[in-house]
Amino acid sequence: xxxxxxxxxxxxxxxxxxxxxxxxxxxxxxxxxxxxxxxxxxxxxxxxxxxxxxxxxxxxxxxxxxxxxxxxxxxxxxxxxxxxxxxxxxxxxxxxxxxxxxxxxxxxxxxxxxxxxxxxxxxxxxxxxxxxxxxxxxxxxxxxxxxxxxxxxxxxxxxxxxxxxxxxxxxxxxxxxxxxxxxxxxxxxxxxxxxxxxxxxxxxxxxxxxxxxxxxxxxxxxxxxxxxxxxxxxxxxxxxxxxxxxxxxxxxxxxxxxxxx
Numbered sequence: 001x002x003x004x005x006x007x008x009x010x011x012x013x014x015x016x017x018x019x020x021x022x023x024x025x026x027x028x029x030x031x032x033x034x035x036x037x038x039x040x041x042x043x044x045x046x047x048x049x050x051x052x053x054x055x056x057x058x059x060x061x062x063x064x065x066x067x068x069x070x071x072x073x074x075x076x077x078x079x080x081x082x083x084x085x086x087x088x089x090x091x092x093x094x095x096x097x098x099x100x101x102x103x104x105x106x107x108x109x110x111x112x113x114x115x116x117x118x119x120x121x122x123x124x125x126x127x128x129x130x131x132x133x134x135x136x137x138x139x140x141x142x143x144x145x146x147x148x149x150x151x152x153x154x155x156x157x158x159x160x161x162x163x164x165x166x167x168x169x170x171x172x173x174x175x176x177x178x179x180x181x182x183x184x185x186x187x188x189x190x191x192x193x194x195x196x197x198x199x200x201x202x203x204x205x206x207x208x209x210x211x212x213x214x215x216x217x218x219x220x221x222x223x224x225x226x227x228x229x230x231x232x233x234x235x236x237x238x239x240x241x242x243x244x245x246x247x248x249x250x251x252x253x254x255x256x257x258x259x260x261x
Contacts, residue, residue, distance in 0.1 A: 001171060001259040003171060003173075003193070003257040004038060004039040004254070005228065005252065005253060006037040006039055006059075008253055010033075010036070010078070010199060010230065011076070015032065023235065028237055029252070032253065035050075035052035035053055035078045035079075038050070042261065043147040045069065045145050046066065048070045048071070049175075051070055051072070052077070053077070056085045062254075070104070072103060073165065073166075074164065075105075076161075080109070080112065086130050089101055090130065105137060106136065113134065139153075140152070155176075155181075156178055170192040170193065170259060170261055171193045171195075171261075175228060176197055176207060189220065193222055196208065196227065196228070197230075198210045198228075198230060200233035200234050224248075230250065237252060
């Protein structure tokens with residue numbers, strides 16, 4: 001199994017427009033964060049997690065020309081705003097074939113996709129619209145993409161919004177979580193690699209802060225944990241990394257993790 005971090009930043013990315021803080025002015029490439037997204041290659045399939053506004057550049061940078069599916073964590077624009085760019089994947093072998101892209105998400109998230117990209121679902125489509133197939137998933141019910149069985153993990157982004165994490169065997173990926181029920185924590189038991197969001201050090205209304213992320217890590221005791229969806233308020237990568245517990249790292253864009261699975 002291989003996990004590639006395509007983006008590890010927040011909805012504004014890092015650097016943030018107009019900001020002059022030390023992180024946004026840093027020359028360390030690990031401090032430059034596109035909007036959060038990741039790619040999992042496992043059991044013969046390649047899956048994208050989230051498709052935000054930076055998707056085009058992220059796929060070009062990772063030299064991706066084929067996906068077996070896109071998993072969406074929730075409907076916010078920093079996680080679905082780049083879906084129009086999947087139309088390039090529809091026509092990689094054009095004109096020999098058109099390849100629809102399969103998208104997996106909860107019905108609430110899919111309803112937003114239908115609304116925001118309505119031109120992809122009309123009966124009389126114009127040439128070149130993204131060809132996408134929507135598949136509803138349900139919390140508590142594993143689903144399959146090819147030979148890969150994926151377990152959706154339910155969480156709360158805030159009182160208003162649900163969010164979905166995903167478990168792939170011994171790997172789990174959670175982003176934009178603020179709350180997670182005990183039942184869902186049990187679904188994560190035994191993971192060896194845990195990816196979890198940590199927006200900043202100070203508390204936040206709708207995201208785990210650093211201590212909340214570390215609390216979940218301590219509870220699950222994975223062999224390795226990576227923090228993602230980080231704002232410039234997390235501080236410089238080099239400085240914050242020295243303060244983290246053993247086995248916990250700040251993820252960064254283009255980081256690749258491999259597991260024997």
